[in-house]
Each structure stands twice: as structure tokens, then as C-alpha cells.
Amino acid sequence: MEIASSWEEYRILDAGDGEKIERWGDVILQRPDPQVIWPWLGSEDNRRNVQAHYHRSKSGGGEWEMKTPIPSRWSVHYGNLAFRVEPTGFKHTGLFPEQALNWDWMAARIRSAGRPTSVLNLFAYTGGATVACAAAGAIVCHVDASKGMVSWARENLQLSGLEGSSVRFIVDDCLKFVQREARRGKTYDAVIMDPPSYGRGPNGELWKLEDELYGLVRACMDILGENPLFFLINSYTTGFSPQVPANLLLHLMGSSRGKISAGEVGLPIGDTELVLPCGTFARWESKA
Numbered sequence: 001m002e003i004a005s006s007w008e009e010y011r012i013l014d015a016g017d018g019e020k021i022e023r024w025g026d027v028i029l030q031r032p033d034p035q036v037i038w039p040w041l042g043s044e045d046n047r048r049n050v051q052a053h054y055h056r057s058k059s060g061g062g063e064w065e066m067k068t069p070i071p072s073r074w075s076v077h078y079g080n081l082a083f084r085v086e087p088t089g090f091k092h093t094g095l096f097p098e099q100a101l102n103w104d105w106m107a108a109r110i111r112s113a114g115r116p117t118s119v120l121n122l123f124a125y126t127g128g129a130t131v132a133c134a135a136a137g138a139i140v141c142h143v144d145a146s147k148g149m150v151s152w153a154r155e156n157l158q159l160s161g162l163e164g165s166s167v168r169f170i171v172d173d174c175l176k177f178v179q180r181e182a183r184r185g186k187t188y189d190a191v192i193m194d195p196p197s198y199g200r201g202p203n204g205e206l207w208k209l210e211d212e213l214y215g216l217v218r219a220c221m222d223i224l225g226e227n228p229l230f231f232l233i234n235s236y237t238t239g240f241s242p243q244v245p246a247n248l249l250l251h252l253m254g255s256s257r258g259k260i261s262a263g264e265v266g267l268p269i270g271d272t273e274l275v276l277p278c279g280t281f282a283r284w285e286s287k288a
Contacts, residue, residue, distance in 0.1 A: 016040030127153025
């Protein structure tokens with residue numbers, strides 16, 4: 001497991017009984033987490049200091065209980081990067097802090113490439129990876145089916161002082177976009193994707209990870225340049241082994257020109273030695 005331990009403005013303060021308490025800048029939130037199956041670790045002070053608590057509804061969804069007034073939105077920083085945080089009606093805040101370790105990994109490879117690097121970010125959400133790659137000097141194409149998420153990503157780029165960066169924002173179905181890019185003869189040096197377990201595109205297209213992932217990764221082979229730099233697949237699908245996307249990368253890209261790694265990402269919990277599992281990754285990176 002790789003642990004995102006370099007945050008200063010984000011921290012899991014405590015976790016227990018299916019919940020986690022997080023500090024996002026100056027705001028403390030409590031949210032459900034199915035990986036937390038132990039009793040509370042810290043003192044009751046952590047729970048008394050919670051400012052907003054997300055409660056799941058038995059009928060699906062849920063809502064926030066505001067214990068004290070908090071901003072409707074605010075920003076947190078990771079190094080020189082800045083991101084808007086906003087408690088949404090579906091529990092999330094617009095940012096997955098565990099992905100910071102992948103941001104660092106990608107940025108290091110872009111900076112050491114010694115050449116201009118074009119990156120395609122698929123299912124790009126609010127643009128954490130987009131901002132990190134742009135800050136490292138890459139030319140980025142950001143694709144997501146949600147217009148609202150793409151607007152949020154634009155704001156994150158501005159918050160990070162990167163308005164002048166070469167970033168193209170696209171609202172589209174990811175597979176259809178990749179297929180069109182291939183017909184245009186467009187190529188990229190690196191691909192990032194964070195596909196959902198299940199979902200629908202802007203025109204109702206059905207997406208189911210186990211049925212569609214191979215086809216998407218295979219389509220991306222047609223838009224990779226002659227000397228690709230890296231290919232990263234993230235997943236938050238429960239029970240989906242990181243070895244599965246690693247196998248896809250090995251099958252489609254091989255190991256003669258690059259190396260493949262796979263594993264879990266996690267976040268440290270308070271002052272304990274415990275780590276909260278948060279997802280999986282598979283990476284192909286050039287040996288050159």
C-alpha cells in the first residue's frame with residue numbers, strides 16, 4: 001500500500017464505528033466509511049469538535065447535519081496546488097486526498113521526461129490530476145461527462161494560479177472521445193483514468209466497469225504516442241483487485257519498454273499506525 005502522508009491542510013483525526021472525522025483546512029467533517037469496522041480510536045473531543053456530519057438515509061442518499069455554521073465552500077492546499085472543497089448531497093467533498101500520492105508520482109515523471117508531455121485525463125472529475133500535471137508543465141486534456149465537474153475543475157486550475165496553462169476541458173463520454181481522437185490521428189504521451197464502477201454517460205450510455213474497462217484501455221492504445229511516458233488506472237470499485245487493471249496494462253502494453261506496478265492507496269489515521277484503505281491503482285511507466 002502507498003500512503004498519502006504529505007498533506008498539511010487535510011488529516012483524518014479519528015475513525016470508528018463506520019465513520020471518519022476529517023480536518024479539511026479549518027473545517028472538521030464526519031462522514032461514513034465502510035472500511036472503518038473498529039470502535040472509535042480517539043477521545044470524545046474529536047466527535048464534539050465535528051462541525052458537519054453526513055448521515056446516510058435508509059432509503060438511499062443522505063444529508064448533512066450542520067452542527068455549527070461552516071462556509072458553503074472553501075479551499076485547501078497541497079503544496080502549491082489549491083482545490084475547492086464543498087460538502088455535496090452525495091457525501092463527497094469534491095476531492096480525494098489519497099490521490100495526492102499519484103499527483104506526486106505523475107508530476108515527477110512529467111518533470112523528468114525532458115520533453116513536452118501531453119496528458120489525457122479521463123473521468124477527470126474535479127481535476128486533481130489535471131491541476132497536478134499542468135503544474136508540472138504538461139499539456140492536459142481533461143474529459144468528464146459531467147458539465148458541473150468540469151466547471152469545478154476549471155475553478156481548481158484558477159485557484160492554483162494556473163489559468164495560463166495549456167488545459168483543454170471537454171464534456172463528453174470518455175470512450176467516444178477517445179475513439180474520435182484516434183480517427184483524428186491525435187496522440188498523447190500519458191493517459192490517466194479513474195473510471196466509475198457503474199454509471200451513465202451524458203446521453204444515457206451505460207457503463208459497467210467489468211464489462212467496459214478492457215475496451216476503453218484497448219481504445220487508448222490507438223492514441224498513445226510512439227514513446228509513451230505512463231498510463232495510470234485508478235479504481236474505487238469494492239472487491240476489484242489492483243492486479244486486474246495491471247493485467248490489462250501488461251496484456252496491452254507489455255513489459256519490454258516499461259514496468260508495471262499495482263497496489264492500494266491509503267491515508268494515515270490520526271497519530272496511530274493505522275491506515276485507511278481508499279482505493280487501488282495500476283501503473284505502466286516507461287523505463288527510459
